Amino acid sequence: MAGGGGCVMLRGAQIRDLLDAKHNVLFDCDGVVWNGETAVTGAPEVVSLLKQRGKRVFFVTNNCTRPRENYVQKFSRLGFADVAEEEIFSSAYCSAAYLRDVARLQGKVYVIGCGGVMKELRDAGVPVAEEGDAEPGASIYTCPLDPDVKAVLVGYDENFTFMKLAKACCYLLRILRTGRIGSGSLTAALETASSRKATVIGKPSRFMFDCIASQFGLDPARSLMIGDRLETDVLFGSNCGLTTVLTLTGVSTLQEALAFRDSQEPQQKHCAPDYVMESVADFLQALEE
Template sequence: MAGAFALGFKQCRKIGGSQIRSLLRAKDVFLFDCDGVLWNGEAAVTGAPKVLRTLLKHGKHVFFVTNNCTKLRENYAKKFSRLGFTGVRPEQIFSSSYCSALYLRDVARVQGQVFVIGGEGVRNELRQAGIPVVGDEDEAPDATIFHCGLASDVRAVLVGHDDKFTFLKLAKASCYLRNPECLFLATDADPWHPLPGERILPGSGCLSAALEVASGRKAMVIGKPSPFMFECISSQFSVDPAQCLMVGDRLETDMLFGSNCGLDTMLTLTGISHMKTAQEYKDCDHPANHSFVPDYVVDTIADFLPAFEED
């Protein structure tokens, strides 16, 4: 079956039944975003655990690509188990914090400390990779940039989600980035995340944007939609992009990631983005917006299940 990517255009078509069955037969590798696709908060999407079990039963390879940098991969595996997803191993999980650690260790080969704006998930992934970390955890509550100490050997600044973000962290990071040889990385550029009650949580992209303005520099983004996350998967598991399907709920992140990596893409409507927005991008006159358009759309990944049952 020729994939939509191979046809050279994004179809943005809702599929079901025999079309899903043909797609499942054609693809060997499935990449899933997590929140909004497999679960929402602490509730699994109905049918999602069975979908993953069935994919694995049929010999498919499954990976999880998330911009959430707040947990170690081992802790993500525990969440999978807690929500009823059995058999998920840490090595299947590629988070933006884990991939940031790989970039710093294996690509940049940073020699020195990394100043982190972010939580323990980011710091612990870096520590597990053998990367020394410096932060503000030991600063006095009333410390200011005028009198605090600055480490002399910081060679990179990494920005991730940080619910304890302070003006002092921003000021310190700005000082470190005055050195043009100091790397400037962001785990991801997500602007916000949905919360119950119509509230939102500002994302990592807000923090990196503030530092970009303060430093006059542009951060290199490690997570989706950057292709680096897929490069991490392909380097460890030798996957063929033509055999992959990227399944996500956010057009500007998940669909763009798939497009950037040469993957067929599927939007599920259990998360952030809507079919109407996808159609608007498809009909837009600006070619750049077409990269946000999915090849396929389903209401939920539970729509996979009838296709398996017909095999």
């Protein structure tokens, strides 16, 4: 890995030396050779002259909304002469190449994305799962899934919906229905988009216990937390200093509890409950005495 560069401001002879030393020039597009629909002044001439001097020029862009043929048109429209489709490497095109040549996909790909990536996939001969028209009243519990889907591709998609997220999740996990998409998934999207960190209110955050304690004056040492999920309920109890009980009538298993107990990772150990019981009904005998 290179990098850790010196940020040297390029001037005069240094520019000539640099160009002499290089045979291939890779350009990003937006912000480099154009901004929106305006070419950066001088950029078309630079690209032409580089080619005349025998350099090979490539364009690498993360924009996956358009197929490469639209890029060719845009280059031409903005005054760049003779930029060929073969010189353009977009994430849409490279995704199609990856699925075909690296992943060697045997089956269909489910796509969260827009026209550009769809076109590149079709051009590359990669079969795409068709998004059936949303039936009235269709829900994440009744949406049809295509058994031939063997990969999921995610790109920029202004038509992104909860349903697409749910479908993609089902395909990835090879399950038919998903109850797995919680607030956390949607929060992760917003955290990434905004570069901000959410304040968590639900378990395992201790805020819900603070809420109870502020109204009822609870002493943690005299309180018991009973739950079925190690990473939320039991961790919540641990975070609040409560004695914790895992019941086996829900999601987590005794094996998972023991794995957390025996983990070397301190954060994982907090998910190990103090006690385990088959069901809350195990309290009955003691209470009826």
